[in-house]
Amino acid sequence: MPRTTSSMKIYFSPALLLLVLFLQTACMRVYEPVVSGDRLSSLxxxxxxxxxxxxxxxxxxxDTAYVKIAVVEEKAEGxxxxxxxxxxxxxxxQKQGLDAILILGKTQGTQLKNDATLFEVILEIASGDEIKDNYYSVTTHELSAVGIKYKRNLQYLPQYVQSKRIYVLEKGQELLLATVAVDHLGQDQKVTYQNVNDTPxxxxxxxxxxxxxxxxxxxxxxxxxxxxxxVVRRKLLSMDGSGPIKNIKISYNAAQLPEKLEIRHPVTAxxxxxxxxxxxxGQVTQKHIYRNKQLVLQETNTYGADGKLVSTLHEKVQHGQTIPFLKTVYDYYNLLSLN
Known part of the structure; x- marks a missing residue:
């Protein structure tokens, strides 16, 4: 039996490490899917x-003046x-903001399920016990519908960004770097670059x-x-499940608006x-980005008389001097024709 010393290394089995990782992640929640993956429109x-x-x-x-927005599905067992x-x-x-649903039909099927939880499986692996197969038959019912939005209820669209244009600022000129289509949640949906080298x-x-x-x-x-x-912490995991690629700690001001984000990446100390x-x-006017307590980047937003965000100026900070190098311009939706 090996001696125990102050410099003794402690080794953990892969199963135990998996259990620790599971317990650490268990306190965090995964976002519930607010919208279906079968989105038919970016509105x-x-x-x-x-x-x-x-x-x-x-x-x-x-009222036949409507837009098909998404396929909505519901599944239930038993x-x-x-x-x-x-x-x-x-x-x-309602969560997706739809006005009506057109029922497509109901389907029914039977499948086998295992009643062992992930936690139980991990414990069995860690303890070396044989994993028991506890399968049972269950009937699944599924109902689907097409969700629509009446055009008469889309008067709010001009308040939402439809796309963005990113420009490089060089020698007093604005050179188009990329155009970005925005999805229904305001996230970048498709980025079209003027040059493939502009991606980084x-x-x-x-x-x-x-x-x-x-x-x-x-x-x-x-x-x-x-x-x-x-929300005080957010974590983005890699697609292959190998671990987190971004950890974010969020602090709020007295108005409960986010005022400071600490962003950690695995590759940076x-x-x-x-x-x-x-x-x-309550509109964002500026963002400042610090590395090692040094200001390295800043962004300044410009708003129009109607309160809409017009553009963002991106500047590098070097030796106390700000250097404009990028500009984002925002394009908004137009009203849809009621025909």
Whole structure:
């Protein structure tokens, strides 16, 4: 039996390390899917508490001026009433900001499931016990519908950004770097570069510090921790599950608006610190990015008389001097024709 000394190394089995990682992540939550993956339109449709109309197969709305927004689905196991499935679809449609749903049809199937939880499986692996197969048969019911938005209810669209244009500032000129299409959640949907070599510039200096990305982006790879109703930590995991690629600690001001983000990446020892400044309307006016307590980047927003964000000036800070090098211009939706 090896001696125990003050310099003794402690080794952990892979199973025990997996268990520790599971327990650490267990305190954080994964964002619930607010919208279906079967989105049919990039139009923003904020959630509401209004009544959602339901049209069953063979029925159609009398107002034919509408846009198909998304396919909404509801699944349930065991005995479930058809009306319950419809009600769950209505609730999902409200969260997606839809006006009505057109029921497509109901399907039913049977599958085998294992009643062992992930925690139980990890414990069995760690203890060396044989993993028991506890399978049982379950009936699954699925109801789907197409969610629509009436054009008459899309008067709010001009308040939402549809796309962005990124320019490089060189010798007094603005040279187009990329155009960015925005999805219904305000996230970058598709980036079209003028030159393939422009990709690192956009990723390093624009997307990396976007508040939509750092504070609002959701998905199965994002985890979060809440305290007193506020998200105080967010973690982005890699696609292959190998570990976190971004950890964010969020601090708030007296108005409960985020004012400081500490951003940690696995490849850097020290965090980046991003501070946010607001105007009296609660709009972001500036962001400052620090590395090793040194100001290295800053962004300044310009708003129009209507309160809309017009542009963002991106500046590098070198030896106390600010150097403008990028500019983001925001393009907004137009009203849709009611025809």
């Amino acid at each position: 923003p449709t904020p959630s509401h508490g209004k009544e959602v109309e339901v049209f069953f197969p063979g029925e159609r709305p009398s 005995e479930v009433a058809y009306a319950q499935l419809v009600e769950q679809l209505r609730k999902k449609a 510039t956009y990723q390093r200096f624009v997307h990396r510090y976007s508040l939509d990305h750092l504070l609002k982006e959701q998905g199965p790879h994002w985890h979060y921790l809440e305290e007193n109703g506020l 020290l965090p980046e610190v991003l501070t946010i400044t607001y105007n009296s309307q």
